[in-house]
Amino acid sequence: MTKVLLAEDDPAISDPLARALRREGYEVDVCTDGEAALEQALLQPDLLVLDLGLPKIDGLEVCRRLRQEGSTVPVLVLTARADEVDTVVGLDAGADDYVTKPFRLAELLARTRALLRRGVVEPPAPEALVRIDNEGRRVFLRGQEVQLTGKEFELLKVLVANDGKVVSREKLMRDVWDSAWYGSTKTLDMHISVLRRKLGDDAAHPSYITTIRGVGFRFDAPEE
CATH class of the missing domain: 3.40.50.2300 (Response regulator)
Incomplete structure (x- = not known):
C-alpha cells in the first residue's frame, strides 16, 4: 500500500x-x-x-x-x-x-x-463493492453475484454509470425500454423495487438507490 x-x-x-x-x-x-x-x-x-x-x-x-x-x-x-x-x-x-x-x-x-x-507510485484502486461485468452481463455485490433479469441489469448499469447523479425517469425509460417511449413509468417503479430488494434493501444493508421525488433516481456507491 x-x-x-x-x-x-x-x-x-x-x-x-x-x-x-x-x-x-x-x-x-x-x-x-x-x-x-x-x-x-x-x-x-x-x-x-x-x-x-x-x-x-x-x-x-x-x-x-x-x-x-x-x-x-x-x-x-x-x-x-x-x-x-x-x-x-x-x-x-x-x-x-x-x-x-x-x-x-x-x-x-x-x-x-x-x-x-x-514518482511512478499510484494510489491503490479501492475495490468496487458493486461491480458490473458488461461482457458477461453479471453483477457482483461485495464479491457475491446478484442474479438479475435483462432489464434489471440494464437499469442498474445506467444508474451505476451515473453514480451520485440523479437520472430522470424519462432517461431510464428511453435507455432501458424504448428510445421512443412516452407515457406511464409504472413498470420502472416495479423494476426499481425488485432491484432494491436484490441489492439488499433492509436495515442491515440500506438501499443504494434513492428516489428523488418528481425527478428520478440516484445510485450511491456503497462504502465499507
Missing part, C-alpha cells in the same frame, strides 16, 4: 487530512514534530507531507537533512507563510511542491496524486 507520512503538529489540520488521505486509499502515518518526521522520512515513505512550522526541528531543516542524507522521497510542503521568499527557500531546500494554508482539500489531494505519479 502506498504510504504517506504526514508531519503536522496541529490536530485540527492533521486529523481531517489524514482521514481524507486514507479515503483516497493511502496508508497514513502522522508525526507531530520535526525530529520524528526526519526519522520516519528516512525510512522512505512514498510521500512526505511536511508542515514548515514543526517543533524541535522546523520543516525546512527536515527537508535539508533529508536531501543531505540522499533521500529522494517526494516532499509536499504545507506553509502558512505565503510570501515568495519562503516559497523559494522551501523549494531550494529540496521540497517538490507546496500548498499554503488555509488550503482547499481538493487541491492538496490533487497535488498529492501528481507527486506520486511523478
